[in-house]
Amino acid sequence: MNIKGLVSDIQDCYLLSIRGILGIFRRPFYFKDTIEQMDYAGAGSFLIIFLVSLFIGMALSLQLSAELSRLGLKMYTGKVVGISIIREVGPVTAALVFSGRVGAGMASELGSMILGHQIDSLRVFGVDPIKKLVTPRILSAVIMLPALTLMGDAVSLFGAYYIAVFVSHQSGYFYWSSIKDILNFENVLAGSIKPFIFGYLIACISCYMGFSTKGGAVGLRKSTTRAVVMSIIMIIISDFILTRILLYVLGFSV
Amino acid sequence: MIVFDNICFSYGTRQVLKDISFSIESNERVAILGGSGEGKTTILKLIVGLIKPDSGRIGIDKVDITDKTEDELREVRKKFSIVFQEGALFDSLNVKENVAFCLREYTKMSEEEIEEKVGKLLRKVGVEQAMQLMPDELSGGMHRRVAVARSLAVYEPRMFLYDEPTAGLDPVNAENICNLIVDLSKGGIGHVVVTHKVVDALRVVDRFMFLQNGVMIFDGNSYGLMHSAIPEIQIFISELNFNSKENRQFV
Ligand SMILES: Nc1ncnc2c1ncn2[C@@H]1O[C@H](COP(=O)(O)OP(=O)(O)O)[C@@H](O)[C@H]1O
Numbered sequence A: 001m002n003i004k005g006l007v008s009d010i011q012d013c014y015l016l017s018i019r020g021i022l023g024i025f026r027r028p029f030y031f032k033d034t035i036e037q038m039d040y041a042g043a044g045s046f047l048i049i050f051l052v053s054l055f056i057g058m059a060l061s062l063q064l065s066a067e068l069s070r071l072g073l074k075m076y077t078g079k080v081v082g083i084s085i086i087r088e089v090g091p092v093t094a095a096l097v098f099s100g101r102v103g104a105g106m107a108s109e110l111g112s113m114i115l116g117h118q119i120d121s122l123r124v125f126g127v128d129p130i131k132k133l134v135t136p137r138i139l140s141a142v143i144m145l146p147a148l149t150l151m152g153d154a155v156s157l158f159g160a161y162y163i164a165v166f167v168s169h170q171s172g173y174f175y176w177s178s179i180k181d182i183l184n185f186e187n188v189l190a191g192s193i194k195p196f197i198f199g200y201l202i203a204c205i206s207c208y209m210g211f212s213t214k215g216g217a218v219g220l221r222k223s224t225t226r227a228v229v230m231s232i233i234m235i236i237i238s239d240f241i242l243t244r245i246l247l248y249v250l251g252f253s254v
Numbered sequence B: 001m002i003v004f005d006n007i008c009f010s011y012g013t014r015q016v017l018k019d020i021s022f023s024i025e026s027n028e029r030v031a032i033l034g035g036s037g038e039g040k041t042t043i044l045k046l047i048v049g050l051i052k053p054d055s056g057r058i059g060i061d062k063v064d065i066t067d068k069t070e071d072e073l074r075e076v077r078k079k080f081s082i083v084f085q086e087g088a089l090f091d092s093l094n095v096k097e098n099v100a101f102c103l104r105e106y107t108k109m110s111e112e113e114i115e116e117k118v119g120k121l122l123r124k125v126g127v128e129q130a131m132q133l134m135p136d137e138l139s140g141g142m143h144r145r146v147a148v149a150r151s152l153a154v155y156e157p158r159m160f161l162y163d164e165p166t167a168g169l170d171p172v173n174a175e176n177i178c179n180l181i182v183d184l185s186k187g188g189i190g191h192v193v194v195t196h197k198v199v200d201a202l203r204v205v206d207r208f209m210f211l212q213n214g215v216m217i218f219d220g221n222s223y224g225l226m227h228s229a230i231p232e233i234q235i236f237i238s239e240l241n242f243n244s245k246e247n248r249q250f251v
């Protein structure tokens, strides 16, 4: 990949993301399409994020109780697990699953519309494809990913609770009270800003990759793959940057 | 109505059109002939402003559309009814919703009115039985017909544009589509048909343009086309069956 192509890709993707957001404020607003996308992105991803979160929570809890009980600090399991899940593991896991399921879906759907000249048809009929297709997808991702993350966090915490209490034989009451302790403003803020940004990134990258599809079935494969790969990379990188910023803003010393 | 003035166009570094000029009146019936990949679809896309030329001007109804924005182009596109290669139906919507697409987008019709209007349009193109089918359940010919019906839904077009309307169709269906094209342009509405099939073009147009290596190498009537000395054109017309009476009448 040459540098010039990369820069123009980033520029175009950025423009698409801005125009996608501005689409909310200009008529007509495609309410029905937005609801449809929210249903696909949200309700459709519920089960898979439920499962993934449950097992991540259990695995994390298992690892930490094993390690902490060797140090005699078993009672801290709830606290450490809770902080990792709320601030880091929950948002990132949900976003990764979301990009694999919803991002890939967006890219392949828009890509096949490009290949079938359907986007051209929309433009000929005077419909702005960005407002009709991109804006609803951005909105649905920005609304549904945080909701899914919240649900995933809760499920993870229950999974971790199950391991801590029934496998590691800790006190359930103490587990929940340490979770309650860490549910303070800083942690909740740190964990809940991320999914909005991740959702926005996933939707913009996937729509852009879908729109830049060319070259038949192979081209569609390429653009779908690129959508998922780029989303994953951007999620991980932006997670690091966001964490750094949030820790700084919230006054933690590292 | 359509004026191309020294149009050059390239995809990346690959030049597709080299200095093309022509003009078409709104009541003319024109075919743009040429092999695959010669840039025929590109010309149609330029006419409705989906892509911009590298240089040269395009005028529609004496208005220069070369530098118009997407919003301004909306008015221009209303003058045309365009049917893309393969029809380009929205494949996640059924036939009825495809045809109703523009009605829902631009009018406040009730469900009954939409149903009635869609029925009328589908009857006009002869596929009213396909109302509830999905695009991938349609045969090639029905697909094109539905696409024609969809493009007629909202505006009264001043001109029709067809991209390979008969490609991939059996002779009977191709004939039916040709008849439909001729029917629709009764009353002086012209059309531009992009095709690589001379047989079908002969049925529906009076003027022929031939595109080769990005240059318009021929522009004239069927007599001129048949007697052209250009070798590529001779290859194209050699596919005609000269024994058939029907074709001989054109020559
Ligand atoms: N989006 C595109 N990107 C790059 N090249 C393209 C694109 N669309 C068409 N082309 C190339 O431009 C040439 C003309 O295409 P087109 O106008 O579709 O040809 P035709 O309709 O005559 O078969 C072809 O060689 C094709 O490979």
Ligand SMILES: [Mg+2]
Pocket (backbone or CB within 6 Å): B040, B041, B042, B085, B163, B164
């Ligand atoms: Mg073509």
